[in-house]
Amino acid sequence: MALNCDRTPTTHSRCQRGSGPTPAERLCSKGSLARFLRAFRLRPSSLLRDRAKNLCDYRNSSETTTDRLSTPGEGLDGNGRRVLTYANLRARYPGADQRPPDREFEFHLTGNMERFIWGFNGKTFSENAPVRLKLGERARFVLINDTMMEHPIHLHGLWSELENGNQEFRPYKHTINVKPAERVSFLVSADTPGHWAFHCHLFYHMESGMFLTVIVS
Numbered sequence: 233m234a235l236n237c238d239r240t241p242t243t244h245s246r247c248q249r250g251s252g253p254t255p256a257e258r259l260c261s262k263g264s265l266a267r268f269l270r271a272f273r274l275r276p277s278s279l280l281r282d283r284a285k286n287l288c289d290y291r292n293s294s295e296t297t298t299d300r301l302s303t304p305g306e307g308l309d310g311n312g313r314r315v316l317t318y319a320n321l322r323a324r325y326p327g328a329d330q331r332p333p334d335r336e337f338e339f340h341l342t343g344n345m346e347r348f349i350w351g352f353n354g355k356t357f358s359e360n361a362p363v364r365l366k367l368g369e370r371a372r373f374v375l376i377n378d379t380m381m382e383h384p385i386h387l388h389g390l391w392s393e394l395e396n397g398n399q400e401f402r403p404y405k406h407t408i409n410v411k412p413a414e415r416v417s418f419l420v421s422a423d424t425p426g427h428w429a430f431h432c433h434l435f436y437h438m439e440s441g442m443f444l445t446v447i448v449s
């Protein structure tokens with residue numbers, strides 16, 4: 233797999249315009265930060281403000297993405313032991329909802345290692361519109377990790393049925409860890425109405441923007 237980690241500070245196109253607030257300025261602005269914290273009952277964090285100040289580069293780090301369901305975690309491969317991977321997980325019973333998905337949503341996990349800023353599809357929480365699902369619909373979420381870090385992606389309120397090749401015996405998960413340069417998908421039955429958080433479970437990633445709202449109504 234070809235990986236390219238570009239650590240050279242670069243300038244994001246939005247920062248070159250020279251007019252209007254940058255994403256960092258918007259994220260740092262009192263209004264949007266306060267809304268973010270209030271919406272999800274988070275305490276104000278100086279970490280968020282400090283990191284957001286450097287927000288102007290969403291340069292991706294990986295050139296290609298691939299299926300890594302059978303790949304053990306970093307440092308666990310080839311050490312003479314058998315390692316449990318996502319490909320090994322198989323539900324004990326067939327899933328409750330066997331319908332194919334009505335719609336598909338694709339999310340690139342994006343960020344900048346050097347400046348430590350993160351988001352979905354190159355945008356922070358305040359820039360991304362909520363994902364809207366109709367109550368009862370079946371959807372596929374595709375996660376593509378464009379960064380060089382693992383991101384444990386957690387969807388509240390709804391099960392994430394990992395598509396790991398076990399068909400109707402897909403494992404039901406709360407959090408799906410996405411390895412660097414990995415492409416992974418899961419199915420969702422939108423069976424519970426509400427505003428649900430969808431975010432990286434490394435809280436310092438979540439706080440710097442890797443967060444979306446999923447609305448089921």
Ligand SMILES: [Cu+2]
Nearest residue numbers: 383432434437
């Ligand atoms: Cu993350």
